[in-house]
Amino acid sequence: MKPARAHPLWLAFVLHRVSGLALALFLPLHFWVLSYALTAPEKLNQFLSFAEQPIVKIAEFGLIFLLAVHVFGGLRLMAMEWLPWSAPQKSLAAGAVGIAVLISGTFFLQVV
Amino acid sequence: MKPVTSQESELDGQGVTLDVSVWRGTSEGGGYQRFEVPALENQTILDVVSWIQHYADATLTYRFACRVGMCGSCAMMVNGQPRWTCRTHVKKVLKAGAVQIGPLRNLPVIKDLAADMDPFFDKWVTAGGAHAPSATRDDPIPPVDPQDAIRVEASAGIECINCSICYAACDTVAGNPDYLGPAALQRAWTLLNDAKHDAHDQILDAVSGVGGCHNCHSMGSCTVFCPNDLDPMSAIAGLKRETAKSFFRRRK
Amino acid sequence: MLNLRLYMLQRITALIMAPLTLGHIAVMIYAVQGGLSAEEILGRTQGSIFWFLFYGSFVLVVATHAAIGLRVIAHEMTGLTGRALTGFTWGTGLLLLAMGTQALIAVTWPAGMT
Secondary structure: OOOOOOOHHHHHHHHHHHHHHHHHHHHHHHHHHHOHHHHOHHHHHHHHHHOOOHHHHHHHHHHHHHHHHHHHHHHHHHHHHHOOOOOOHHHHHHHHHHHHHHHHHHHHHHHO | OOOOOOOOOOOOOOOOEEEEEEEEEEOOEEEEEEEEEEOOOOOEHHHHHHHHHHHHOOOOOOOOOOOOOOOOOOEEEEOOEEEEHHHOEHHHHOEOOEEEEEOOOOOOEEEOOEEOOHHHHHHHHHOOOOOOEOOOOOOOOOOOOOOOHHHHHHHHOOOOOOOOHHHHHOHHHHHOOOOOOHHHHHHHHHHHOOOOEOOHHHHHHHOOOOOOHHHOOOOOHHHHHOOOOOOHHHHHHHHHHHHHHHHHHOOO | OOOHHHHHHHHHHHHHHHHHHHHHHHHHHHHOOOOOOHHHHHHHHOOOHHHHHHHHHHHHHHHHHHHHHHHHHHHHHHOOOHHHHHHHHHHHHHHHHHHHHHHHHHHHOOOOOO
């Protein structure tokens, strides 16, 4: 049996690791699609129209959430390490998720 | 009529038993063995383990000394969580009349509930945890102001009882065997803030290697599980801060 | 599996990326209004020194940051160590840098100058 670790900062760690891993795996795909801009613009347009599908839009929303949550989660970590802000870590971690939801939600409202 | 003591009330003498699973074996292999243990009104996990060793199976191996939360030798995994068993009441952890007791996580198992503490203590030394006095016995004793900001940082971590509960709770230790772990790094942090300690740069070097403080992911299980309510996560953050400062200072 | 040098590199790239990422997200939210087309994106970015420097520095720091992050995950999850771990870190970093540079050139190089 593994220890029960479902406390807020452990969940914040998991979220940071999962989002970081997902973004790192997404990057090569992102670069590969963009590199078509020069060699074959029509392929890029094909891809962009493929991205009009609702399922892809939801995936994009997920990606932006992961990006935002990784940024704000990372800023929280650096604030904890370098500024003497050790007390309200749980609230700051929750705040990072909140801001990420807000930003990715704004994006989602723009694409639908 | 005989007065009823807390030892005899409710559960006592009613034939109620606890369903206790105890790890038997070593790191090489083993399994959980079940014991029926009489339930008492007031009973700690360490009491349960002792009862099994006294009355059910004398070959059960475990470790304890003070029984009052001072010595740090009786920590075990209780229902998968690291705990000081002498201060863990059975009623607090019992699930449907059952409890599972195992040796501390992240350490080799010598036998049954006795974990091999060598890697844990070796890392205290590796992290620069041995005291290096800044003065000899012939020098006057330097005054220490308990209100001093630096001394407050040091004092926050000195009540550690070396129980290794934080070490067992840490997933970074589980994934990275070289990682020094919360207890050793917190010890390094207290020494770094100790005016009577003389090897500050050596500490910064000792906690900056491949197993050093920079491997910490601030998941905070150490702080959540510490039975003495210490905060190793913040101590490690302090080490990161001071090593980061020294990174720029020493490059000049 | 981080020493002080890798830790500092990871935190410094993170600090550089924080404003770049927020800028990137802001551009995305602005750009997706009314749908995306290759012409619209390239019309904004091609031949622009600002976007070349913006995304050029982004590619450089993200390749470094991702390589170090993946290194930690590889060590903790798969037990990779020593030269294999060093090779993995450099390999992922250089791959991301190469692919990112290709994308950067495709998107920001002045049209017709290739």
